[in-house]
Amino acid sequence: MSAPTSSVAAPSVSSLTPSRALRAYAWGVVAYNVAVILWGTAVRATGSGNGCGDHWPLCNGSVFEHHPTISTIIEYTHRATSLIDLLAIVGLVAWTFRGTAKRHLARATAVASLIFIFLEAMLGAGLVLFGMTANNQSVARALYLGLHLTNTLLMLGAIALTAHFLSRKRGFMRGSFELRGMGLSIAGIVSILVMGVTGSLAALADTLHPATSLRAAFLQDFSAHSNWMLRLRWVHPAAAILAGVFVVALIVAGARKAEHRKLAVLLVGLLLLQYALGVADLTLLTPLSMQILHLLGADMVWIALVVLAAGLSIQPIEITSAD
Numbered sequence: 001m002s003a004p005t006s007s008v009a010a011p012s013v014s015s016l017t018p019s020r021a022l023r024a025y026a027w028g029v030v031a032y033n034v035a036v037i038l039w040g041t042a043v044r045a046t047g048s049g050n051g052c053g054d055h056w057p058l059c060n061g062s063v064f065e066h067h068p069t070i071s072t073i074i075e076y077t078h079r080a081t082s083l084i085d086l087l088a089i090v091g092l093v094a095w096t097f098r099g100t101a102k103r104h105l106a107r108a109t110a111v112a113s114l115i116f117i118f119l120e121a122m123l124g125a126g127l128v129l130f131g132m133t134a135n136n137q138s139v140a141r142a143l144y145l146g147l148h149l150t151n152t153l154l155m156l157g158a159i160a161l162t163a164h165f166l167s168r169k170r171g172f173m174r175g176s177f178e179l180r181g182m183g184l185s186i187a188g189i190v191s192i193l194v195m196g197v198t199g200s201l202a203a204l205a206d207t208l209h210p211a212t213s214l215r216a217a218f219l220q221d222f223s224a225h226s227n228w229m230l231r232l233r234w235v236h237p238a239a240a241i242l243a244g245v246f247v248v249a250l251i252v253a254g255a256r257k258a259e260h261r262k263l264a265v266l267l268v269g270l271l272l273l274q275y276a277l278g279v280a281d282l283t284l285l286t287p288l289s290m291q292i293l294h295l296l297g298a299d300m301v302w303i304a305l306v307v308l309a310a311g312l313s314i315q316p317i318e319i320t321s322a323d
Contacts, residue, residue, distance in 0.1 A: 018106070018166045022099045026106075026163035029088050033156050034299045036081050040152075041295050043078050045207055045288045049133030051075030056125045082124065089117050089159070096162065103174040105314075106165040109158050116155030123148045137208055137227065145204060146197040153196055156299065157189075157306040164307045171316030178317050181253065185309035188250045191243035192302055198236040199298065205229035206286040214283060240278065247271055247305060253312055260311050267304045274301050 043049055051071035052059035059065055059076050068076070089110075096110040127133055127148070132141040171177040209230055211217035220230045247267065254264030274297040281290040 017169075018096075018099045022095055023163065023166045025095065026092060026159070026166050029092050030156070030159050030163055030303065032088060033085060033159055034296065034303075036078075036085050037152060037156070037299060038292050038295060039078050039081060041203075041292055042288065043074055044204070045291050046071065046074055047134055047207070048072075048074035049127060052079075052128065054128060054131065056128045079124075082121065086117050086121065089113050092159070092162065096166070100166070101173070104165070105172050105174065105177075106162050109161040109165060112158040113155060113162060116151055116158055119151050120148075120155055123151055135208060137229065139228075142201050142204065142229065145200050149196050149200045150193055153193060153302055156302065160303045160306050161310055164310055171314060176317055177314050179313055180315055182313050184246070184249055184253065185313040188243075188246040188305060188309060191239070191246045192305055195236070195239040195243040196298060196302070198232075198239045199294075201229060202233045202236040203286070203291060205233055206291075211285055214285065217282075217285065237278070240275070244271065244275075247301070250305065250308055250312065254308050257312075260308060263304060263308050263311070267301070267308060270297065270301045270304055273297055 043051075048071035051069065051073070052075050053061070055061050057079065059068075059072060059079070065072055065076070093110045093114050096104075096106050100106055123144075127144065130140075130144070132138070132144050165172050205227070209220065209227055211220055220226045221233050222231070248271075251264045251267050251271075254260035254267070274294070277290070277294045277297045281294045284290050
C-alpha cells in the first residue's frame, strides 16, 4: 500500500528562484553603496563635513545653495547620494519580498539592510549636529567614527548577503540549511571590522596632522609630544596583520571546496592588493586618491569575505533519498 500524498504540492525550485533582474539589481545596489562609501571618504579627507554648517538635513538652512563653496558641494552631494541609496534599499526590500517565497533568507538580510541604512542616516546626522567634523580632534569623534564605520560595513555586508542569497541555487530557505564552522567565520568578520575601525582612526589622524615626509610620519608615531591619534596609528597595521591570519584561514577552508574555490582565490588576490595599497598609501603620505583606493580595496575584501563566510557557514542540507 503506497504512502498517502499531500494534496498540496511543494513549490518547485524554479518557482522559488528570484528573477535575473532582481539578482542584477541587488548586486547593483552593492556596487552603488561602495561608491557612496568612497564619496564619504572624500568628504572626510577634504574636511568638507561642515560644508553645510550645523544644519541637517538642510544645507546652511536652505534646500539649495545659490553660491555654494567646494566643501558645500562635496557634502551636499554625499547627502544626495545617500538619499538615493536609501530609496534603492527600500526598492530592494520591496522587490525581494515580491520576488521570493516566504522563509527566503534574502528577506531577512534585506530588512537588516534597511535597518542599517536608517542607522547610517542617524549617525551621519549626528556627525554634523554634534560638531564632529572639520578639525574636531576629540576622543568622542574617534569613537563616533568607529561606530559609524562599523555600521557602514554591517550595512554593506547585509546588502551583499541579500544579493548572495538571491543568487544561491540551494540552501536559501529557512529549514534547508545547516550552520557549520561559525566560529572561524565570526572571527574573520570581527577581525576585519576591527581593522576597519582602526583604519578610520589612522585616516583621521593623517587628515588632521599631515606629515611632510615618511620619516616625519614615523617620528610622529613615537613622539611623546604627538597628538594621541598619531601615537595610535600603529594599531591599524597590527590589526591588519591579525585580520590577515583569520582571512587566510577562511581562504584555506574555502579552497578545499570546489564551489568556493574561485571566490577563495579572488579573496587571496584582493587581500594581497589591499596590503600593497596600504604600503603605497603610507609611502605616498596618504593622498586623497590613495585613501579612496585603499578603502575601495577594503570594501572589496569585506564583500568577498562576507560572501565566502556565508558559503562556508550556511550550507545546504544534503537530502538523500531512501530506498
